[in-house]
Amino acid sequence: MEKAKKFFRSFAEDGAICRLFFIMIGSFILMAALAGHKFLTAKNFMSMMTQFPELGILAIAVSLAMILGGINLSVVGIANLSGIFCCYTIIALIPSIGTWPAILLGILVALLTGIVCGALNGFLIAYVGIPAMLATLGSQEIFMGLGVAVTEGAAVFGTPEDFTFLGGKGPFGIPAPIIVFVIVVVIFYFLLQKRKYGLELYLVGTNPTAARFSGISNAKTIVMTHVFGGLLSSVAGIIIASRANSAKASYGSSYVLQCLLIAILGGVDPAGGAGKVTGVIMACLTLQFLSSGFNMMRVDSYFKTFIWGAVLVGAMILNYYGDLFSEKRKKKKAAAERAKAAN
Secondary structure, eight states: OHHHHHHHHHHHHOHHHHHHHHHHHHHHHHHHHHSHHHHSSHHHHHHHHHHHHHHHHHHHHHHHHHHTTSOOOOHHHHHHHHHHHHHHHHHHHHHHHOHHHHHHHHHHHHHHHHHHHHHHHHHIIIIIOOOHHHHHHHHHHHHHHHHHHHHTTSOBOOOOGGGGGGTSBOGGGOBHHHHHHHHHHHHHHHHHHSSHHHHHHHHHHHOHHHHHHTTOOHHHHHHHHHHHHHHHHHHHHHHHHHHHTSBOTTTTTTHHHHHHHHHHHTTOOTTSSOOOHHHHHHHHHHHHHHHHHHHHTTOOHHHHHHHHHHHHHHHHHHHHHHHHHHHHHHHHHHHHHHHHHHO
């Protein structure tokens, strides 16, 4: 009971998370009111649980880089390249070792692809000294170009129906993507909030110089963060390939903008040093509620892009003035306490 009280107290004191919670609830109520007969159905909720996990996992990868004080624009390229290598491995190995061993090896190859791509990003940023935006923008083009070259621009088909187990229904009819998403969220929540790596990540993102003088290896933290980002991207790529039962270098081309929107809406500071997985989850759900509702109302895709941009700008303005208000309130409280102590 005491732990629950402590959790809700910390939740209420976190202005950005508290604001985001009400934005999420507000977006749900708005879409339920505008498209209630279609929105509030079990079928729609199952559909949403299948759709948003891949985007949510990519958004966590982007958020890690932003907490570090950088950015990762290569997540979609890594995801698609991982999915391509996964599908090719499965297709090549099925005749010799069977379906399920081939699927497991294909997934392993995809994960290794993500790790290697993430390590390349980390090396370029930490050791070569290329700014994160330029390094990941360049590597995105490399990964996408490699994917196009390997597939000759076509989609990779031929994977067995069994491979769709990660993109469809899982145990007890629960969509498998949401199960994977929950596992990822739990792992990275504890990694960021309860482990040494999380402390080092926030310190490097807040003040790299102070982190270096405190004994933290900034280069190691940067490389590790991008390796995690690559690994998460490959997980998302596997889910995308499994859901479509195919892979292509151009899948999810709009995901980068949406990942940035989710990260910033979720309270991740673009300057680094601040951000929580819980905020990213709520931002992802908010975006999914809006997207699903707009689809049901048949809103034009171009108008939806305008709305995403407006939400992004609005979220930054809201966070800025919200933080400003919180800071003023803290100063007033501190002044009142000093005055009380003086009397």
